[in-house]
Amino acid sequence: MFETADTPREGAGLHAPLARLLRPLVRLLVARGITFPALTDLLRELYVNVAESDFALAGKEQTDSRVSLLTGIHRKEVRRLRGAGAPVSAVPAVVSRTSRIIARWIADPAFTDARGQPLKLPRTAEGGAPSFESLVAGVTRDLRPRAVLDEWLDRGLAFTDPQDRIVLAEAAYVPRGDGAEGPQLYYFGRNLHDHIAAAVANILGDAPRFLERAVHYDGLSKDLAIRLEARAREIAMEALQQANREAHAACETDPGGTHRWNFGLYVYTEAAPLAQPADER
Secondary structure: OOOOOOOOHHHHOOHHHHHHHHHHHHHHHHHOOOOHHHHHHHHHHHHHHHHHHHOOOOOOOOOHHHHHHHHOOOHHHHHHHOOOOOOOOOOOHHHHHHHHHHHHHOOOHHHEOOOOOEOOEOOOOOOOOOOHHHHHHOOOOOOOHHHHHHHHHHHOOEEEOOOOOEEEOHHHHOOOOOOOOOHHHHHHHHHHHHHHHHHHHHHHOOOOOOOOOOOOOOOOOHHHHHHHHHHHHHHHHHHHHHHHHHHHHHHOOOOOOOOOOOOOOOOOOOOOOOOOOHHHO
């Protein structure tokens, strides 16, 4: 039902999976008040930006006419939008700082126990013993550890036990906040981008380049779906913590550079809609 006369044959097969992919995004857009015209403006800019930067021919100038041909957008609009740039991927300062401190707490052997779990840390300690103060100071000296602790206690990322030790809360593993610069929205954009980018690279490349797999079962009872979801969470967290420990250790001797790496997992379950008879669809 999405096909038009000028849709290339290789693109027609994308319509059904694209509709399924976009449906939860449209649900979010409608819920947050982003209208269809606003989305159209963003897509128009993205089409021009992608055609301009990703589809340029080697040794040739990328002209307005070629961008118009690639995108179907009128040359006048192309001329207006070229150079506008795609949405930036800058990491909000609070996200970067918090994630680095948490990553160290759950990966550095100095701050974990024999099972690899984050230690309960005293606020301060002498003689090089692990403490919340030394944890924060090892990541940033721009902020006082007490200021970081107050922020974390307020956000529920940590709490104090009866011995006044700082305990990393389970909430620290789940991004919270839905403001314009909130961690949850930042990771929403970054993680979905990387997942889709990996899948697209595998489709467009000569051979699959990235690991992009899932285990899925249909026709389950609700109880089994809930049990499998809970077990999958345990397996996923074990894998993420192990990957974090190895990456943290490897970074200690890495000279640094311009590349980045993202290892993500997701778990999803739902009550699948019942199939309708053909004459009712």
